[in-house]
Amino acid sequence: MKALFILSFSFIFSTQVLALTLPDGEALRALPVQADGRIKPYDTFAREMLEIVYGKGSFEGRKPHEVILTWMLSPAAWENKELFEVRNHEVLKALNLNPERKRFKGQEVFANDRFTLLRQELQEKRETKEKLTPYFQALQRLENQYFVFTEMATGRLMKVMPVAESKNWKSVAELDGEAQKDFLEMSGKFITYIAAMAESKPANEVSEKARALDLAVKKFQETARSHNPAAYAENSKIETEIHYNLFHPFRWAYSLYILAACVILLLWVLKKDSWMKWAWMMVAAGFLLHTYGFALRVYLTGRPPVSNMYETVVWVAWGAVVFSAVLEFVYKFKIILLAGSLAGFIGMVIADTAPVILDPSLQPLEPVLRSNYWLIVHVMTITISYAAFLLAFILGDIGLIYYLRGEQAYKDKIKEIVLAIYRAKQIGVIFLAPGIILGGIWADYSWGRFWGWDPKETWALIALLGYIAVLHGRLIGWIKDFGMVVSGIMTFSLVVMAWYGVNFVLGAGLHSYGFGAGGVEYVSGFIAAHFLAIVYVVVVRRTRVKT
Secondary structure, eight states, X not given: OHHHHHHHHHHHHTSSSSOOOOOTTOGGGGOEEEETTEEEEHHHHHHHHHHHHTSSSOBTTBOHHHHHHHHHHOGGGGTTSOOEEOOOHHXXXXXXXXTTOOEEOHHHHHSSHHHHHHHHHHHHHHHTTOOOOHHHHHHHHHHHHHHHHHHHHHTOSOEEEEOTTSSOEEEGGGOOHHHHHHHHHHHHHHHHHHHHHHTTOOHHHHHHHHHHHHHHHHHHHHHHHHHOTTTSXXXXXXXXXXXXXXXXXXXXXXXXXXXXXXHHHHHHHHXXXXXXXXXXXXXXXXXXXXXXXXXXXXXXHSSOSOSSHHHHHHHHHHHHHHHHHHHHHHHOOSHHHHHHHHHHHHHHHHHHHOTTTSOOSOOOOOGGGOOHHHIIIIIHHHHHXXXXXXXXXXXXXXXXXXXXXXXXXXXXXXXXXXXHHHHHHHHHHHHHHHHHHHHHHHHHHHHSOSOOOOHHHHHHHHHHHHHHHHHHHHHTTSSOHHHHHHHHHHTHHHHHIIIIIIIIIIOXXXXXXXXXXXXXXXXXXXXXXXXXXXXXXXHHHHHHHHO
16 A cells, blocks of 8 residues: 555655756647636646637647647648537537538538528527526637637637737737748748647757757747737747646645545455554645646736636546545544545546537636625635535445345444535535625615616525525434435535536526536436436335345
């Protein structure tokens, strides 16, 4: 076990934890680009553009910063590439595309006469100001893919040079004079370098071309900086954001969380109680990396990292680990830390694997959210309550497993789980209730009224009342052990509605800054599967009683 822990950390620290220096040939990643209201490294810009069009962070093993630039330098080379992702069956049918495929060539989609008609249909729907259905959401994403690729191909999308005495930057298509010359030279060096790699040239030749590219990038940066030094990005933040992109602290965090969960399961099977200290160390290490990722995002954005669904999912996973560690330290049940590790793992995996639905990009705040004070006291308070409820939910799942295995044989373990669920719900209510009140104060400050039955407000209140009802039912003896286990799962559906449903399903109300699209079928299936699991366990329990 000691060897496993040391090996895990040795591998992590060997993959750029401490180093921010880019290898030869990759200085292009640090090229400042203006996009989405901020200055970001080209590395981040390329990742975001590729995820919009292709749905993934790499293409045929090629890195985003290599792929995106070739869209502009050689768009014709992409005519026969199945680059554009289309998953919605209604859209596929409307475009007369093969529903068994998910990726298509540009000509198959955008040269299709029906694409223009569908865009007109989408625009008419947008003009009604109604919530877009999944079909229209898929159409809108397809339109975004078309826009990103065509604008990148023409050089209008990538803004690389600040304008003197202005906040605006020039795109590649607008460059002239020395800047245009330097950019063309950099592009030529880039083509030469990737060609050498593709042709498997000797290592010394590839290294020579890599260094030549880096020099060309630095020359262009110097030219761009000379036009408006004050507007050019600080190198420290550019380098830090590249480090954040390459290191993936959240990915390392959830890897350690699942290792900790596996260790806890093994110590039960092998009866190695001494292994619990290694589980604690892995959770602690994962938590530190989780926190480190938060710290990087706070430094890069200058605000609390809870402004969109992606950030709140990461924050909730963080909180679930914290609450599980506190409760485990108090009760020493082992199963609480297992549930916290699984909650951290599940939350982080969801955030890491659904970039199209949960946007991980670092975006400026919406005007209504531009108050770090209220982000901390309201948004972070509300969402940290979801962390406690998520912990209760995972504990409920584990409790169902023990009921299936035999409630008499595992009576003591079930009692531990029930107590942990009760405490987790208490913690959640302690944060949710003041979070709602603080939200009302912010609403009065921003909108001139404390409460207006906005869907977000209403569902937060419904969730609070649901959890309070369960706690009171347990207190007066109406809800027994099995009821508490089931409630841990069922009441979480109220949180899902308040957290995800209002933003991604209803899409109505004054909280429009949090609206998003996608994932409805997965979330619905997830909730339905858990309800069916509850029904199955109820049937099994009744069958056992009869026999």
